[in-house]
Amino acid sequence: MNQSILSARNLNKVVPSAEGELTILHDLCLELNRGDSLAIVGSSGSGKSTLLGLLAGLDVPSGGSVSLAGRDLGSLDEDQRARVRAEHVGFVFQSFQLLDSLSALENVMLPLELDGRPDARERASELLRRVGLEQRLSHYPRQLSGGEQQRVAIARAFAAEPDVLFADEPTGNLDSHTGERISDLLFELNHERGTTLVLVTHDERLAHRCHRLIRLEGGHLVDHVEP
């Protein structure tokens, strides 16, 4: 299983600001194999989310390169990157980011349909059953609790069988008990499906469940631990 799925070389991100250019990420290198799990920790503003965005191809770096599932993201345009995401990437967000206009089932079906899968409905139902929401298929996000919404989001993230799952503070909006159950679910599914997990979190306990941990400070990588 020592196959590289995600690598970053000399990653830089510079943004314009009122005081001139501001470097929010400095020369960051990183390599992840299939089935790995990586936690990115750091204080607010340390560049965690920026890094996540670059690794997932949601944003383009100012310097350096990112390779995801063998594709160099820097050479792709936004639509091509979208295709790479559809094929290889899943997301879990802190604020769940479900579409209000779609039911729980339809939200989970969405990535499958983007992928053109004919069995979208069946697979989505099965995943919702897996996360314990078989009674909530036709409910809309507004009708679900925070924990339930995040479980829908996790089901959606795993629906397309991604190679890499990016999770941005997945338990940040939940109470500790619910948060615990959500992270259990996340790691269970991660093991079951052999997905690579990249996790941004403040929660040290959650971070230490990962194989590896990197700590950012002011855009610099200051610590790289393999617990």
Added chain:
Amino acid sequence: MNGLPLSRLCLLAARQLIRDTRAGEMRVLFFALLVAVAASTAIGYFSARLNGAMLMRATEFLGADLLLSGSSLARPEQIEAGQRLGLDHAQVVEFSSVIATDEGIQLSSVKAADDAYPLRGQLKSAPEPYQPEEPGEGPRPGEAWAEARLFAALNLKVGDTIEIGEKPLRLSRVLTYEPDRAGDFYSLTPRVLMHLDDLAATGVVQPGSRVRYKELWRGTPEALAAYREAVKPGLAANQRLEDARDGNRQIGGALGRAERYLNLASLAAVLLAGVAVALSASRFASRRFDASALLRCLGLSRREALGLYGLQLALIGLIASACGALLGWLAQYGLFYLLRDLLPADVPAGGLLPAVVGIATGLVALGGFALPPLAALGRVPPLRVLRRDVLPVPPSTWLVYGTALLALGLIMWRLSLDLPLTFALLGGGLVATLILGGGLLFGLQSLRRLLKRAALPWRLGLGQLLRHPLAAAGQSLAFGLILLAMSLIVLLRSELLDTWQDQLPENAPNHFALNVLPADKDAFAARLSEMSPHPAPLYPVVPGRLIAINGEPVKDLVSKDSRGERAIRRDLSLTWAAELPGDNRLSAGSWWNTAHASELPGVSVESELAESLKLELGDRLSFSVGGLTRDAQVTSLRDVEWDSFQPNFYMVFEPGTLQDLPATYLTSFYLPPRHERELVELARAFPAVTLLQVDALLAQLRSILTQVTLAIEYVLLFVLAAGLAVLFAGLQATLDERIRQGALLRALGAERALLVKARRAEFALLGAASGLLAALGCELISALLYRYAFDLNWQPHPWLLLLPLVGALLIGGAGVLGTRRALNASPLTVLREG
């Protein structure tokens, strides 16, 4: 923080507003108000100034702004009052005189005028009969101008001398046009114009002789109003005051319709603005839920929170309205600049009123449409700082729609000043909204069931609509209103123009022939049909005066200065006809039928005169005809198209009732330009016939219609521009949610093409639904308006069924364009939001 003083609240609001200027919805709100106020101010200015300009044209028909006329000379204090007010003055004396030459005698109506005459419009004359006319000063002392028919009747040449009373005058030119003659072209005798200085020498004007004295006045509306006030109480029984509004009917009708149309157009602009303001104000409110909750947590009372946001809105409302008024003023200025060749140079400025009204309209719209979302802000529970999904209790539906309706009603009332029409429009609009909205809601809900099997772009696009059918119905009503307002204005424009075109076709009669003798009738008709393609029939005319109604003297029955009074103080042209004249329409009673059992002969009366004289079917009218008294019974009332240039009559008798009296015949006909030769020959062949040219009047009327048409087209552009601008503003209101959704879908790997497809599906459906609503609403409202405001015949407009397609294209296109930002949103946004 209890009892925050108002000054601190104001300061806070101002500071907050400055910080918020970068927020999208503030710009949208500002823009919506700017467009609204600019459009209604521009239209307000434009119609006020255009109205002024058209009124000035109309004053030409009096030759003055205000006319004091009487059968005795005006008293010195009546003249001094005008001079004190700084009014310009001209004096005219009119009387009849017989002109005799070796060839014969001819009764003429002589006008003696001073150098200042006319104060409005111009005299026109030609060097020889039926030659091209040119404008210029009137005759000098010792000279006279006469109409061509006097030259024909007495075989005169330019340069000959005629005698008026004891004064010989040299005929120096042919009089072709007097501005103040136009409204009175039924007068039978040819005109002679001379200088007032020669009047005394004629010796014609003696105590007791029939003379009409006219004092003409020109000045500012204020001075004229003051003069009216000063003179009115002291008017002698034989004196009256007239202004342009009392004057010419042809002009009056066109002006009235144009004014109503312009008002309606500004109503449409305000309606559009209201929709935009409502959309952006609700976005303003919903984006401030968090901030409001936070302020409440920090100790602000509900009232203070409301006050803070209310002040912000009021402030932005005032600034935007002031800018809008300025913009509107500049826009109308540009418009007048573009039209400078068509409009008189001295178009009145319009004053401050349209700007003030424009600003007030903007503020009323802001109040009516923004108050309900603002009220919601006051109800945001402080708990929201902890739980973002806590929403304020929605305001009562009655409050939301009540205030909006109230604001709309107020604005409509101001514009049309016609309560039944306002209520008909509001009530009709409300009923239509409820029925159509309900139908739409039902349709959307049924669609939801169908949608389960649809393709992904459709489900994504329509899911948003169908998830909130009430909001979707509201949105399509709003877009529907925009389409409705725009299509209604287009519809009215084309039909008003068509109506005017119909009234004044290219070959509208431009000549009248009077005094055709019974012996000449057939020969004249035959000659006329050779010259002119469709002459009007020849109508018999017997001059007669209405003297009593149901046995009571008519003088006791009518109020001074009413139409009825003007009709009874002179001889009417009485006629008889077996068939109802072509462009007349019966409004009551029936045309001659055998069932008419009364002993008395029947008479059909023009309906407006009947109203002024309070006549009803069955009333007995007594006429003095040629020294005899004839009675008749009112059997029908007729609507008459006075602006058709066809011979029209107040009184049409049953055939066989006046035939024993001496009558002459009257007709009108069209003669193409450059056929003056034939006219001279016609005049020579039938010397007794009086030929009147009304080309000048027609041309004047056409030029007014051209201006009105242009104005209407420009105003239409304004409304269309406002509608489109507001459409974009409305789309912006939903932009946040779309950006979030777009970014999320992108993050999940959706390609741009899918998002575009989903967007198209959503807006096309929204547009089609709006178009359908607009088509139905437009038919309903146009039927009401035609009937009650414009006096037009309503027929269904099948082309309105294209509106759903137009809506789908327009709103689909504008929707995709207006929400471009949502398509281009970086998927990174979803991380930032977390």
